[in-house]
Amino acid sequence: MLALKEVSKTYRIGTFGGKELHAVRNVSFDVKPGEVVALIGESGSGKSTIGKMILRLIGTSAGSIQFQGEDIAAFDHARMKEYYRKIQGVFQDPFSSFNPIFKADRIFGIIRDEFYPRIGEKEWQEKVNVSLTAVGLNPEHVLNKYPHQLSGGQLQRFLIARALLLDINFLVADEIISMLDASTRIDVLNLLSDLKARGLAILFITHDLSLANYISERAIILYRGCIAEMGNIQTVFNHPLHPYTRLLMASVPRLDKKWEEPVSVVDGREATLDGCPFYGRCPVADKTLGCDRFQPPLAEVEPNHWVSCYHYPVGKINLR
């Protein structure tokens, strides 16, 4: 349904924009209808940039993003509006997604003015109620309130309800539960899994591996703008191959296992733009394989499991 083809994004930084920051480099993946894909990465890995490019909030520097076979960069204003009927985003901080001086349901009014100018009042109310009920909110309790009168979890669900008003089939969820408390966070996750059961595809952007694992089918691990590893989430979690994914798995705090095996982190090596992005910290980097000079291609090492590392050439897995 949605496909990224060798997408890159370069930001100009420095005083006069003289330096370049390669936020996303040659990223390709696709999302099928009704699929939840987790985009996992640390801060600065480019995960939010990818989400913003899909929503066309920022443009791409190279490559194309295709929605149902069409390049979104070529869409004019009218087509863009059609696109936003199908695809919406929800972001990390629910408190700054609302204008504090207006009532929270103003976000529904904006949708109505923009997308449903001819709908009758009664029909619209009905639509809002259905949508709010779908996200587990009681319309009587939450309508006609200001943002500060609602909790973070309620506001986040409000934003999802807003997206649902548009009959979307793709949702970009950028760290939507990071700011919520543990006791309410799981409700929003369960809501996403309900929506998925109704056929909604979700790009779940997160840094938290256990949350990603709970809801997603496929995982994409990003490191410095490049895909390090990609595949079925169970495979990636249980048999991580890329040294970076292994480091991540060994460091994530778990409730069922204590940190035992020590992690080896290498510091001080300089990664070049041409070489493997993880070269600077990789414990198994090998100059004879070319880790420092060439970026390893993303290779399918077993069915539906892609790794970008010279230690894993196509079709050959050692080390388990």
Added chain:
Amino acid sequence: MSLTVDRLRVYYQTLYGDVKALDGVTFGIKDGEIMGLAGESGCGKTTLSNALILMRPPMKYLEGKVYLDNEEIPVWDTDQMNPIRFAKISIVPQYAMNAMNPTRKIGKMIAELLEARRIRSTEVTAELKRRLDLVGLSHDVLKMYPIELSGGMKQRMVMVISTLLNPSLLIADEITSALDVSTQRAVAEMLVEFRDCKIVKSMIIVTHDISILYQIADSILVMYAGKLVEKAATEVIIHQPRHPYTRLLIASLPKVGIQHDQKQLVGIPGNPPLLLNPPVGCRFRERCPLAYEKCIEEPPFIEIEPNHYTACWKEIEGHASA
């Protein structure tokens, strides 16, 4: 006991009345204990850690006593606290990233800090360098500005500064929240090392992330709406929690390897009460599946098993009849 807190009550003054953010808490920390302080946002965990080191308006001290190494600490008096702060009780603040003066080189900033405490910086230089080695920072950072350091490096630098005078108690407030997973582990393990090297005697680690506490804390204290809920050894809190809030909280945490179609986790319905006018009795009453008539009275925080404290009438009655 390294730290003893007795019925400490601290409110926030607002135009609408007092917000009862910390409402009579009593607990102790043993020598060498790393205590995790867990709870949701607004439960009073940051209020508690701030109350132990710097009580400034709108915070208002009402009652309670704090003892550190058997000496009473005048937490209500900001001036009298001056010689204690940094030397005996020290804190690694929540936004350690921004805790350093951006216009000074780090070495100079540390020297100024020590001068303010009437300590000659040359006396400490050797020890400072040893500490930098301990956390894996090069000595060159002393000649750098904070902006030249990455987030994890700044965090480690602040940890070194905070513990330079070997405080008896170190408070670490959400110090791992802003870090990446791999850096998080390194910083967390460093905290344990500080205790093992006897640089600090005991520690309070404030966080909302219970899985981090499971890795490094000896005991966990759970707070809810300004009250203490449960305190016990880490293993006990994670595997045999007794208070309904702790149980629901632990059960709602997704574990690595669990997927929604195998096991649907549930959250806790409802929201925490507002602390401007908190409900009488147990503050978890309205969200508690086990609540009954008795819960209209406030449950005491008592020891139901050795070193296992909880504030729930069900548990207290079960304990009394057993």
